[in-house]
Amino acid sequence: MVPELQKSTVRIQQPERVVGLIRAIKEQGGSKLQVISDFDMTLSRFGCNGRRCPTSHNILDNSHVVSEDGKKKLKDLLHHYYPIEIDPNRTLEEKRPLMVEWWTRAHELLSQQKIQKGDIAQIVRESDVMLRDGFNELFDQLHKYNVPMFIFSAGVGDILEEIIRQANVFYPNVHVVSNYMDFDDSGVLKCFKSPLIHTYNKNNSVLQGTAYFQQLSTRTSIILLGDSMGDLTMADGVPSVENILKIGFLNDKVEERRGKYLDAYDIVLESDETLDVVNGILRYILMET
Numbered sequence: 001m002v003p004e005l006q007k008s009t010v011r012i013q014q015p016e017r018v019v020g021l022i023r024a025i026k027e028q029g030g031s032k033l034q035v036i037s038d039f040d041m042t043l044s045r046f047g048c049n050g051r052r053c054p055t056s057h058n059i060l061d062n063s064h065v066v067s068e069d070g071k072k073k074l075k076d077l078l079h080h081y082y083p084i085e086i087d088p089n090r091t092l093e094e095k096r097p098l099m100v101e102w103w104t105r106a107h108e109l110l111s112q113q114k115i116q117k118g119d120i121a122q123i124v125r126e127s128d129v130m131l132r133d134g135f136n137e138l139f140d141q142l143h144k145y146n147v148p149m150f151i152f153s154a155g156v157g158d159i160l161e162e163i164i165r166q167a168n169v170f171y172p173n174v175h176v177v178s179n180y181m182d183f184d185d186s187g188v189l190k191c192f193k194s195p196l197i198h199t200y201n202k203n204n205s206v207l208q209g210t211a212y213f214q215q216l217s218t219r220t221s222i223i224l225l226g227d228s229m230g231d232l233t234m235a236d237g238v239p240s241v242e243n244i245l246k247i248g249f250l251n252d253k254v255e256e257r258r259g260k261y262l263d264a265y266d267i268v269l270e271s272d273e274t275l276d277v278v279n280g281i282l283r284y285i286l287m288e289t
């Protein structure tokens with residue numbers, strides 16, 4: 001059915017359920033489908049040649065517009081809070097206030113750096129960010145078959161939009177909800193707009209006021225792509241879900257987190273820097289029979 005599911009990176013706890021879901025989504029057809037995806041470390045790569053790739057926040061943190069002192073403080077925050085974010089032994093209730101603390105402190109530091117709106121394209125161009133292999137096929141297929149793609153990100157919206165713009169895949173079927181920068185009249189960053197989106201509040205609570213899912217109420221088949229336990233709630237605002245296939249990228253601390261990911265995601269992709277499996281499933285679903 002989908003040869004890519006045989007890849008050595010693929011782990012599935014309930015194979016019959018996955019086959020059933022993929023068949024059901026195909027039967028419903030492309031007109032009933034929508035894709036909901038995280039951005040950092042899901043559409044973008046986690047690593048390349050043994051080196052970590054930057055998140056949309058890191059792209060700003062490492063850029064020439066941030067002072068050496070600012071860089072050090074942002075790195076200290078990352079080293080303190082990232083292990084908490086991915087710790088499988090802490091509850092989401094424990095993590096939430098700490099994530100708010102991390103994002104708030106990082107946004108405050110970035111807002112002191114006099115970052116100019118006009119610098120963003122160059123900052124992205126000069127960064128080491130990489131989209132996962134196969135990103136072109138993913139965006140092109142969804143565009144060709146008019147399948148809406150909702151990118152729900154706790155990263156920096158202005159940066160991630162620029163990444164997909166520079167990759168020439170920011171098609172009209174792509175809609176982004178993320179943390180956006182607020183610039184003053186002369187184009188200098190003054191703060192970040194609310195609501196603050198962090199890893200563990202990616203749900204309906206930060207989508208109030210956006211009618212996006214309501215407009216797509218007939219799209220009852222969902223493919224959800226994420227890399228954290230927080231991404232599992234991204235489709236909570238969809239009014240009537242009939243079939244939801246959850247695909248999770250397990251990038252870091254693979255052994256420690258495997259059990260929880262297998263319980264939560266239908267398909268787990270371990271240290272897989274490609275979108276091969278997602279593209280294979282979409283090809284099968286969208287291909288005319």
Ligand SMILES: Nc1ccn([C@@H]2O[C@H](COP(=O)(O)O)[C@@H](O)[C@H]2O)c(=O)n1
Nearest residue numbers: 038039040055057058106153154155199
């Ligand atoms: N100051 C920060 C805050 C967060 N991050 C990382 O960015 C990721 C953004 O979330 P997605 O929803 O797009 O996955 C998150 O996983 C944090 O690790 C950061 O690098 N710097």
